[in-house]
Each structure stands twice: as structure tokens, then as C-alpha cells.
Amino acid sequence: MLVYLTRRILIMIPTLLLVSVICFVVIQLQPGSFADRYLEDPRFTAETVARLNAQLGLDRTPVEQYLRWMQGILTRLDFGFSFFANRPVTGIIGERLAWTVVVAGVTLAFAWLVAVPLGIVVALRKNGFTDAVASFVGYIGLAVPDFLVALLLVALVLAYGGTNVGGLFSAQYLGAPWSWAKLVDLLNHLWIPVLAIGTGGIAQIMRQMRANLLDVLHADYVRTAKAKGLHPRRVTYRHAVRTAINPLVSMAGLQLPELINGTIIASIVLNLPTIGPLLYTSLLNKDQYVAMTLLLFASLLLMIGNLLADLALAWVDPRIRYG
Amino acid sequence: MTRRTLVPLLVAVLAVGALAWAQPKVVSYPGLGMVAGTPGGTLTLALGDSPPRFFYYGEISSISQALTMQMFDTLIDFDLETYELVPGLAREWSVSDDGTVITLKLREGVTWHDGTPFTADDVVFTFDQIVTNPEARAGDAASFIFTVAGEPRPATFAAPDANTVVITLPTPAPAFLLFLRSFYIMPKHKLLPFSVEGGAQPADINNAWPTDVAPSEVVGTGAFMLREYVPGQVVRLVKNPTYWRFDEAGTRLPYLDGLTYLIVPGTDAQVAQFLAGNLDQLNITGGQFPDFKSRELAGAGFTVVAARALFGSPPHLAFNFNAADPELAAVFSNHEFRQAMEYAVDRMRVIDDVYNGLAEIPGTPTAPVNGAFYEDTTGLMRMYDLEAAAAALDALGLVDTNGNGVRNVSATRELEFTLTYGNDSAVWTDIATIVQNDFAEVGVKVNLQGIQSSQLLGTGLSGDYEAILVALGNQPDPELRKPIWQPGGSLYYWHRATQPAAQGERPNFDAMADWERRIYDVFETGSVNTDPVSRAANYREWQRLNATYVPVIMIAKPSNVAAVYDHVGNFVYNLGVIPGYNPVPHYFRR
Numbered sequence: 001m002l003v004y005l006t007r008r009i010l011i012m013i014p015t016l017l018l019v020s021v022i023c024f025v026v027i028q029l030q031p032g033s034f035a036d037r038y039l040e041d042p043r044f045t046a047e048t049v050a051r052l053n054a055q056l057g058l059d060r061t062p063v064e065q066y067l068r069w070m071q072g073i074l075t076r077l078d079f080g081f082s083f084f085a086n087r088p089v090t091g092i093i094g095e096r097l098a099w100t101v102v103v104a105g106v107t108l109a110f111a112w113l114v115a116v117p118l119g120i121v122v123a124l125r126k127n128g129f130t131d132a133v134a135s136f137v138g139y140i141g142l143a144v145p146d147f148l149v150a151l152l153l154v155a156l157v158l159a160y161g162g163t164n165v166g167g168l169f170s171a172q173y174l175g176a177p178w179s180w181a182k183l184v185d186l187l188n189h190l191w192i193p194v195l196a197i198g199t200g201g202i203a204q205i206m207r208q209m210r211a212n213l214l215d216v217l218h219a220d221y222v223r224t225a226k227a228k229g230l231h232p233r234r235v236t237y238r239h240a241v242r243t244a245i246n247p248l249v250s251m252a253g254l255q256l257p258e259l260i261n262g263t264i265i266a267s268i269v270l271n272l273p274t275i276g277p278l279l280y281t282s283l284l285n286k287d288q289y290v291a292m293t294l295l296l297f298a299s300l301l302l303m304i305g306n307l308l309a310d311l312a313l314a315w316v317d318p319r320i321r322y323g
Numbered sequence: 324m325t326r327r328t329l330v331p332l333l334v335a336v337l338a339v340g341a342l343a344w345a346q347p348k349v350v351s352y353p354g355l356g357m358v359a360g361t362p363g364g365t366l367t368l369a370l371g372d373s374p375p376r377f378f379y380y381g382e383i384s385s386i387s388q389a390l391t392m393q394m395f396d397t398l399i400d401f402d403l404e405t406y407e408l409v410p411g412l413a414r415e416w417s418v419s420d421d422g423t424v425i426t427l428k429l430r431e432g433v434t435w436h437d438g439t440p441f442t443a444d445d446v447v448f449t450f451d452q453i454v455t456n457p458e459a460r461a462g463d464a465a466s467f468i469f470t471v472a473g474e475p476r477p478a479t480f481a482a483p484d485a486n487t488v489v490i491t492l493p494t495p496a497p498a499f500l501l502f503l504r505s506f507y508i509m510p511k512h513k514l515l516p517f518s519v520e521g522g523a524q525p526a527d528i529n530n531a532w533p534t535d536v537a538p539s540e541v542v543g544t545g546a547f548m549l550r551e552y553v554p555g556q557v558v559r560l561v562k563n564p565t566y567w568r569f570d571e572a573g574t575r576l577p578y579l580d581g582l583t584y585l586i587v588p589g590t591d592a593q594v595a596q597f598l599a600g601n602l603d604q605l606n607i608t609g610g611q612f613p614d615f616k617s618r619e620l621a622g623a624g625f626t627v628v629a630a631r632a633l634f635g636s637p638p639h640l641a642f643n644f645n646a647a648d649p650e651l652a653a654v655f656s657n658h659e660f661r662q663a664m665e666y667a668v669d670r671m672r673v674i675d676d677v678y679n680g681l682a683e684i685p686g687t688p689t690a691p692v693n694g695a696f697y698e699d700t701t702g703l704m705r706m707y708d709l710e711a712a713a714a715a716l717d718a719l720g721l722v723d724t725n726g727n728g729v730r731n732v733s734a735t736r737e738l739e740f741t742l743t744y745g746n747d748s749a750v751w752t753d754i755a756t757i758v759q760n761d762f763a764e765v766g767v768k769v770n771l772q773g774i775q776s777s778q779l780l781g782t783g784l785s786g787d788y789e790a791i792l793v794a795l796g797n798q799p800d801p802e803l804r805k806p807i808w809q810p811g812g813s814l815y816y817w818h819r820a821t822q823p824a825a826q827g828e829r830p831n832f833d834a835m836a837d838w839e840r841r842i843y844d845v846f847e848t849g850s851v852n853t854d855p856v857s858r859a860a861n862y863r864e865w866q867r868l869n870a871t872y873v874p875v876i877m878i879a880k881p882s883n884v885a886a887v888y889d890h891v892g893n894f895v896y897n898l899g900v901i902p903g904y905n906p907v908p909h910y911f912r913r
Contacts, residue, residue, distance in 0.1 A: 031774075036781030038383045039814070042505075042803055043463040046813055052460055055526050084382065085375045087533045095554040154595050165595040167556065171367055171583050174557040271592045273555035281372070281588070284775065 080289030119209025253309025360911030422495030443482035504903035609678030663715030700870035746773025
């Protein structure tokens, strides 16, 4: 197991390097440069462009830029600085990480807590009315983009005279110390992103759970369990669901990078202080070290998520052994 | 108290009183509908993005600028109604007869937010160590270097006493005072460690006041002080209780106790926040007007106001004189072709359909409300007339020789080109489509290529386009837009062949047409001519030349449109990014 783990972690290093190279190349291929959006400002001269590029190290060759960036990461965990904010990238990401984890965590928890039981219910009542309704709603949830759901929810709130149309807090609670009122205000805002972003996930997980469980319900050992005379509920939950849920564990691992890039547009529409919009603006602005660090972070999360899922799978499924 | 002490005391009190009285009080603006406000309350406004930093000269950013405007002051301001120059931190100024020495008397008794007195040293420090520091990313070093007899010579700044600043220019610069109102004065006592004078490297100035700085470090002289910043969410400013500006009734400004800037990127999110009542005011576009107006009429509690704009960016259509395709380049650089195409640009339709009537026929390019410089060239412009366009193209020999409905430049080359536009805004997309359809009517085939609006000018400057829609900002004085409109200027992107071979060298006069050479001279004269009358006449000639030879086709001048809740008093439209133009201290909450 330890050997397996070490091998998996070691494999991550060349993968991350490769990812960083690809990200860097793609960002370099983008047309325009960081200085472009300043060009019309009366203060901006050709000389200013040259000085800015020199300050930012953009006058060096792309290969040199990449190597210096990598050197910083490897030697002193320095992920570069934001051109725009003139501050280390890590500080800027750090400011938004907490809320990103909260929003993504609550959303994922919501999606799973709703989807898994719902998947079991519809599998047990296959082709019945509940199944039809849940599948119909599920398909709509899957087909409608999360940002559209977000916009519709905002329009709905506006139509009913609500004021919680974006962000996580009302203005008076921003920066205020925690209190019950602030928590209530947070919950009053949080349900919109949770619902908007969560619905797509619910449909996906529910369909997966339904399919898995239906497969298992026809397996021989389930039939045997039934034949032994076990209570049907015991057969379902002890024998069928436990096995059917295994593939979902791998799926959960893949959802870790969603923290960053899964919900960018919905986060922009809803004005959430999370990492998604930061990635979007940094790509638009060619704030290259912010964008690259975030992309690297997302791929790291994907790999860690995969690894955790594999480990969790081994733990929950006695048939799986690594070594 | 003896008589001996009483008399000097009285004299001192009288002197202080006289001093306070002598310092010009801020005028009110009855013409703009301003009234005496009641102090108290806060307003919530939108910021389109997180501020990159709190140091204005560290990054060119309209977000930093919107905050800086409230926290800092300029030496000279705009009159909110007439755009004339009025005293700011400088209470009066004089210019020597030869136009090269400017003496500014500073307002006395002004303090920084932390109580430190504001002096001439701060002004000299701001210009000497920040604005003219070539490494300051949002400084303006180049504008303070003047070329005299081919030699670069800098302007110099001196503080003979605590309340006097003397600026010496190597050559007269008639727009210099106007130019001075763009510079916010910074506190020497806080920024010295980041300056060369304080022992730092030149580029270190950009490290001042990052967004994680303690709010108490960011001190200005302005109407509001920084209270807190919650990253990505809100910037809170509070009233400066010792601000130097008063209203006519003697009430100290600002009226408001504070300003809350909600950070809301994205137009849709801003509109939602405004309609939900979380924002008190929002700048909108002519395109959004019908929706807002119908809500206003339905009793939403806000008013939509529209004002003709001096600032703001009128869109234009440019053809690349130096297009990669030599046949197209030859056609595009022929003014008769551009004149023909001008007939096919339906300005009125753009004004009516795209801006819902909240725009006007543009100047070429001076804004029509700019009384000092605007020349009405409407009579010279070729208004929408497809038959005239077709006839003019026929006369140029650009006819359809192969019967496919598209005119031909030559036997092998169709009159077909790509029009680059910003596809992230409804305004650009609509204008591009209108142009494409109308050009097709006269046998000119246009293929649309959408890019990000922020890349438009960069694309123009790179020369990698055939035709393009761009908007460049208007300023009160043409001198301030010289790099755009002077042939050979760094932003004269539609005819890049006129640009100098190397920076600082002479423009390429050989590439200029006669009318371009004349425009070049107009701008050269305008830079140094101190006689306002002949100077304005000069710039009017330039506008007529533009209207005649159509270097670019000016399309429309949009109005400024805003929606503001009725509880906001004294609202005056404020683009939010014009240095020296700040009505916010006059706003109050009803």
C-alpha cells in the first residue's frame, strides 16, 4: 500500500510539470499582452510599455519566464506575483480560498445528500411515477447551465422584492464580526449558489446511483440474499447499496477541482468572492502567474482527488487491493 | 488678560479669520439643480472589480481611480457645470507672461487624514518622486519632458515656502493647467520610504499601498477616508471630518457619513443589485434605458437621467491604410473610398436603435458639448445615402466585374474585408451588424470578426486587421489626445506608416498625405500656442480636415446615462474616472 501511495505521488510530479508547460504555452498563445488595456490611457507611452514589460519580466523570452517561475516554485515555494495587484499570487488566492471551500463544500454536500437517497428511491421504483418525475427534473437540471439557473433565481428573488441577489452577504454585514444575524444573512444568500450550482450535480449523481443500483439489484448475490429470506430493506441497504455506491466514490474524487473551475460562470453571475472569477479575470487580463498557479492548483486537486478516491475505494470495497 | 496680550491675540484671531475667509469657498451649482444638503447617511455605489491596489500611481485602473477621487485631491478642479478650471488644493495660480513659470498658492490649514499638515513639500514630492518617476506604472514621466531645439528638457518643481509651488517649464504649454488637474497629491510622510528620495529603487514606488495595507496608512486630503477593504467584496470609506470644502451655507462637505463600494463585476449582476436596492446609483448605457425607464415610470423609486457627455468614448470605424493586402491598402488609403463608405454608415439608425436615442451626431472628433473647441462639421459629413455611396464607389472604378453581387478591387480581388469589433458588448455587436448589412447593400462584403473589447486598440496598434470598430475617449483639450489624432502619433493606428522609425525620432512625413501633414502642424502649433483664440481656430481647422478627408468614420457620441434612487440628493452624473471632476462630496441622503 505504501509503495503504491509513493508511486502515485511520484507520478504526480512529472504530470504537474507537463501541465504547467501546457498551461504556459496556451497562455502565451493568447493574443495581446498585459499592457494592452492601458494603451488608450493618455499617460501610457511606448516607453511605459517597455518599462512595464521590464518590471514584469515580460521582456525575457517565454522559456526564460517559465524557467524563472518554476525556479521560484521549486526553490522557495514562490508562485510568482500578480501583475495586476503587484502582490504574491499566493496571498491573492489565499484571500479567496476560504469562501471557495465553504461555497463548494456546502454545494457538494447538498448535491450528494439529495442525490444519493433520490437515486436509491428511483432505482427501487424503476419506471414508476417517482422515477419519471425525478428523471425528468434531473435531465432538466443537467441540461440547463448553472449560470442560467442562477440568473433565473436572481430574477425570481427580484420579482418577489428580495435583496439577496448576489454575493454572500448584505452590504452591512461585509467585514462585520460574526453574529446570528450575519449567519442568517449568509444563509439567505447562500441558498442561491447552492441551488444553482448543485442542481446539475444532483442530476448527474442521481442518474449514476440509479444505474449502479439497478445493475446490482439484478446480481446473483442479491438474489441469494433474498432467497435466504432476508428482509428486503436489509437486502437493499446492506447488500445492494453498499456495492452500488462504490463507483460514486471515484466520482467524488473527480469533483475536487470543481472547487476552482467548475462554477466560474455561475460565480461571476452571482458575484461570489471565490477563486473561479479570479481565474477568469486573470486569463482575460493575461495576469499569467495567477492564471498558471490556479490551473496548476486545479490539476493538483484533480490528482489528489483521484488518489483519495482510489484509497477510499480500497477502504470501502474489500474486493479492491493495491500493492 | 492684559491689553498687551489681548491685542496680538485679536490680531491673530482676525488674521486667521481673514485667511479662512480669503480662501475661496466652494461655489454651489444651482444650474445643476444642487441645493444645500443635510449631513448624514451613507450611499452604496458599485465598483466593477476589486481594486488592484490603493496607490493611484501604481497601476492604471479605473477602479483605483474611482476610490482615489474620493480620498485624494488635485491642485486644480473642474467646475462641475462649465468644465472651467477652479481652485482645488491650490487656491490660486498665476502664469508668467512667457507662459513658462506657473506659481501656485496652496490652500492653508489643509491636513492629511492622519492630521499631518499638507504643504508644498507634498506637492513637489508627488511630481518629483512619483509622477515623473519613469518606473511608476501609472505615472506620467513622458508628459513632463519637453523637447526644446531637439533636446529633451524636464519641467522642474520647487517649493519656495510651505504654501507656494513653482513649476518651471522649458517651453510654454497652454494645456498645462488643464493637465495639472489630473494629478492627485500624495502624502510625502507616508510614501517617502518607497521613493528614490527615501532611498528606494525607482520601481519600488509601485509597491506602495497594496490591498492588504492597513487602511490608516492610506491617507489623503480628500472628502473620504479609507476604513476597510474586504477582498473581492466591499471597500468602505468614511467621511473626513476636517475636509476643507464647504457648501455655500457654510456646511462642511461631504454631507455623507460614508461611501460603501460594493464590488460587483458584470453588468447583469450590477443591474440586479441596483434593482434590489442594494446600490443607490448605477451608470447604465443607452441600450439599457428602455427597461430602466419603464421601471421608473412604474414607480420603482429611482430616476433615469441622461446628459450629453464631454468625456466618454465615441465609436469610430477605421480602415487600415497599411492593410497587409496591398490592393486593399491602396483602396483604404484613398480618401474618396472612405468618403464613399461614410455615406453607407447609418448614424441615425445607430443612435436610434443601438443607443435608444441617447446619443448624438459626433464631432470629428471633439465632443459637441465642448464649447471651447467643438467645430460643427455636420455639414461636411456625408450622411446616410446608399445611392450616393454606390455612385461614389462606381466613380472610383470599384464595380462588380464578375456579377457575384460584390464589387471588385481588381479582376482577382473582391471588395471584401474583415471588420474587427468587440463581441463582449451588445453595442459593438449591433453597430458591426448594421455596418455589415448596409455595406452589403452597396456591394461591399464585410466579414465580422469578434474579439474582446479590451483588445481592440491593441489589435489596431498591431496593424493586424483590415477594418475595425474602436472608441477613443474625448478630452476637454485636443492637446490631451495628441497621440491619437496627430499623424505619426503613437495611437494614430489607422495609418501606421506615418509613425517614426524609432521612438523619439521624427515621424515619417513622406508617408503623410498633404492633409495629414497639415493636421500634424496644427497639433505642433497647438502644443505651444498660448493665445486661446488662434489656438482654438487651429483645432477647428483640424476638425474640418477630419470631416473632409475622413481618417476614420466617427459614428455617434453616446450620452451619459445613469439610474439613481430618489433618496440621493444633488446627483450629478459622474463617469467615475475623470480626475478633477467629483460631485460626490455634494451628494446627500434625503
